[in-house]
Amino acid sequence: MFTEAIEKILSDLCTPAQVRSVESGDGAQALWSALEDGGFLELLTPEAADGAGLALSALFPIFLAFGRHALPLPAAQSIAARALLRDCAQRVPAGRLTLAGSAHWQADGVLCVPRVAYGMLADFALVNLDGELLLLDCSQARRQPIGVHASQCATLHWPQDAVGAALGNNGEEVRRFSAAIHAATIAGAMERALDMTLEYCNDRVQFGKAIGKFQAVQHQLSVMAEQVAASRIAAELAFAGDLAVPALIPAAIAKARSSMAVPSVTATAHALFGAIGVTEELDLQLFTRRLHEWRLSEGSETYWNGIVGQAALARPNVCASEFVRLVTPPQLTQGAHA
Template sequence: MFTEAIEKILTDLCTPALVRAVESGGDAARVWRALEDGGFLELLTPEEADGAGLSLAALFPICLAFGRHALPVPAAQSIAARALLRDCPHVPPAGMLTLAGTAYRQADGVFCAPRVAFGLLADVALVNLDGDMLLLDCSVARRQPVGVNASQCATLYWPAQAVGAAVGKNGEAVRRFSAAIHAASMAGAMERVLDMTLEYCNDRVQFGKAIGKFQAVQHQLSVMAEQVAASRIAAQLAFAGDAQVPQLIAAAIAKARTSMAVPQVTATAHALFGAIGVTEELDLQLFTRRLHEWRISEGSEHYWNGIVGQVFLALPDACASEFARASSHIA
């Protein structure tokens, strides 16, 4: 029910024109208000606290839809942040909340959160600092764009006096949630890229027939479809189970596998579109550009594969097949 309602909002409001407008500095208030007024930012909040009380599994198709529509606001991050703050004495602040899964203090005392998703737009950031969870006002931070054209990601710097006490000790949960959300967003965006590529290959005629009829093109499409399917399965794993927060290994596998698929999926799509594929006017770049950004954000496949490897090597007498079967049950 919630997925269908959100899909309708995204189809009606989150058009490529809106995404471009927000990326150019336009106002995202209309689509944000539609999600906020509908109560969709409280999907993980318990029913007794006037939320929807959804499970992680029920949230997955919604995060997938956010990626499939290139939603230019931190809705998934805000949903997760409100859920993580439910046991804290602080009432979740109004406005756009985002997640920063990794942060550190510089030698001069300045607090840095690198490559924060929607860092240019967010009002508040829920930040993980060595396991502590901090709630920081983004309006007092220096926002440094990452340098990618039209990106909404930014590295945030807070002066030492702007960083207060921790609001919780579950900062690690911020990192897991952020990784899982990025994985689901990538899986959704790759589904959209595949759909766009299939449509183009069926419409584009060369030598008297659609290019999708050529065996070489079909081979590329089939490999692309395999990568997209594997990414969705891996991302879904991060939202499986009865826990309120994605498990470490499941989130690590999801982020690693989806990130690994990005170069092949995006390269194939642009190759099949040909010269038009690199133009700004084509909607394809709204998704492929985000995919490359999300691949790096919160750690690339190299980082998360390292996490999985460390856990595997720490298990006594474990073989790879047993580890793979049990991975979704490892915290």
């Protein structure tokens, strides 16, 4: 029910033209208000607190849709932030919340939070600082764009007197949730890029027939589809089970596998589109730019593969398939055997 309602809002208000408008600094409020006024930021909030009380698994198709529509706002992060603040006395502030899985103190006493997703647009950031949970007001931060065209990602710097006390010791949950969100949105954006590429290959005629009929092109599309499917399956794993926050190893597998697929999927899409594929006018770049950005957000595949590798090495007598079964939530494993 919620997925269909959100898909309708995104179809109406998150068109490529609207995404471009938000990227240029205008038009974000109508889309944000539609999500906020509809109560969609409270999907994980318990029903007793006037939320929807959804399970984590119910969020996956919603976050997938955010990626499929290139949503230029931190809606997924705001939903997660409300769940991460569940045990805090701090009242959840109104506005756009984002997540930052890492931060460090600089020598000059300034707190640096690198590559914050939607850091140019966020009102508040929920930050992991060495395991401590911080809620920071972005209006008090110096925002430094990362320099990529139209990106809303930014490195934020807070003076020491603007940081305040930690709200809890569950800061590491921020990194895990943020990694899982990026895996889901990567999977959604890659699905959209694949759909666009398939449509173009069926429409573009060369030597008297659609280029999608050529065996070499079909091979590239098949590899692209395999990467997209594998990424979606891995991302869904991070949201399986009955936990309130994605578990570490499923989230690590999801982020690593989806990030690994980005270079291949984006390169194939642009190659098959040919010269038009690199133009700003084509909607493809709305997704491939985000895919490259999300690949690096919260750590690339190198970082997360290291997490998975260490966990696998701790079980020296377990093969890879058995390792995945052991770290998979029981509900999903039982469903696979049913």
